[in-house]
Amino acid sequence: DIQMTQSPSSLSASVGDRVTITCRASQSISTYLNWYQQKAGKAPKVLIYAASTLQSGVPSRFSGSGSGTDFTLTISSLQPEDFATYYCQQSYSIPVTFGQGTRLEIK
Amino acid sequence: QVQLQESGPGLVKPSQTLSLTCTVSGGSFRSGSYFWSWIRQSAGKGLEWIGRVYTSGSTDYNPSLKSRVSFSVDTSKKQFSLKLTSVTAADAAVYYCANAGRGQAYDIWGQGTKVTVSS
Numbered sequence: 001d002i003q004m005t006q007s008p009s010s011l012s013a014s015v016g017d018r019v020t021i022t023c024r025a026s027q028s029i030s031t032y033l034n035w036y037q038q039k040a041g042k043a044p045k046v047l048i049y050a051a052s053t054l055q056s057g058v059p060s061r062f063s064g065s066g067s068g069t070d071f072t073l074t075i076s077s078l079q080p081e082d083f084a085t086y087y088c089q090q091s092y093s094i095p096v097t098f099g100q101g102t103r104l105e106i107k
Numbered sequence: 108q109v110q111l112q113e114s115g116p117g118l119v120k121p122s123q124t125l126s127l128t129c130t131v132s133g134g135s136f137r138s139g140s141y142f143w144s145w146i147r148q149s150a151g152k153g154l155e156w157i158g159r160v161y162t163s164g165s166t167d168y169n170p171s172l173k174s175r176v177s178f179s180v181d182t183s184k185k186q187f188s189l190k191l192t193s194v195t196a197a198d199a200a201v202y203y204c205a206n207a208g209r210g211q212a213y214d215i216w217g218q219g220t221k222v223t224v225s226s
Contacts, residue, residue: 001170034212043203043219044154049210087154091211095169096144098154 002026002090006099012107017078021102023071023088032092035064035073038101039084047086048073078104109134111204111217118223119198125191125224129204129217136185137162143187144207145178148219149200157202160187199224 003026013019023033031051036044046055048064051071061076075082083106088099115127129143145157158168160178168176175192191198202222206215 032211034210036213043205043216044213045216046212046214049208049212049214053210055212055214089154089212091207094167095158095171096156096211098156100153 001095002029002093002097004088004090004097004099006086006088006102008102009100010103010105012105013078014107015078015080019075019078019104021073021086021104023066023073023099025069025071025090025092028068029090029092031067032090033064033066033071034089034091035062036087036089037082037084038087044087080106109206109215111206111215113202113204113217113220115202115220115222117221118225119194120226121195121224122193125189125194125198125222127189127202127204127220127222129187129189131185131187136182142167142207143180144205144213145189146203146205146213147200148203149197151197152200155200157189157191159207194224196224198222 005024007022033051035048037047038044047058047062052064063074065072083104086102110133112130119125142159142161144159148154160166166178177190180187201219203219204217205213208214
């Protein structure tokens with residue numbers, strides 16, 4: 001299985017801050033990397049697919065980059081509704097695997 | 108717009124079989140991605156991909172669960188189902204059905220159904 005490791009596991013930030021979350025794959029996955037946002041009691045929502053493509057309807061303050069084994073999700077200016085848990089997921093090989101999550105909290 | 112809804116018992120006894128169904132509405136069962144997936148989320152293991160079933164009936168399972176899981180599809184009812192045998196407390200989780208779109212990212216999810224394993 002491909003292991004996905006996110007850092008940090010949790011993060012405190014303020015509205016307006018620029019935030020970066022990192023995801024590392026245990027082997028190269030090209031750009032088969034997706035990012036999700038999950039709020040309490042809800043299903044995950046895809047933000048970015050194929051490492052850097054913004055899902056339709058997602059605000060442009062979200063961006064993704066990377067290829068191979070190292071990827072980042074950046075939120076350029078945090079909004080109150082962005083405080084949630086974020087997950088990366090690889091779709092390069094079976095089984096599909098997710099990172100352990102990064103909890104983004106209000107400072 | 109396709110919508111997914113999980114259904115099934117919220118409580119299962121240890122060693123018994125968990126059965127869940129996902130009903131597809133609002134679109135063609137064969138539209139978009141041609142496979143349908145099950146994903147679960149527990150506090151201890153985060154998000155775990157259980158596997159996927161193609162509309163043809165072919166399946167891919169997570170090797171960690173392969174010996175206990177099976178999927179089926181009923182195209183006429185626009186449903187796909189999950190069976191997980193010999194459940195233990197470790198199988199307690201919120202179970203989601205989901206559909207992958209571009210980039211094989213899961214862009215359509217059910218609301219999730221919580222399953223408790225207890226006698």
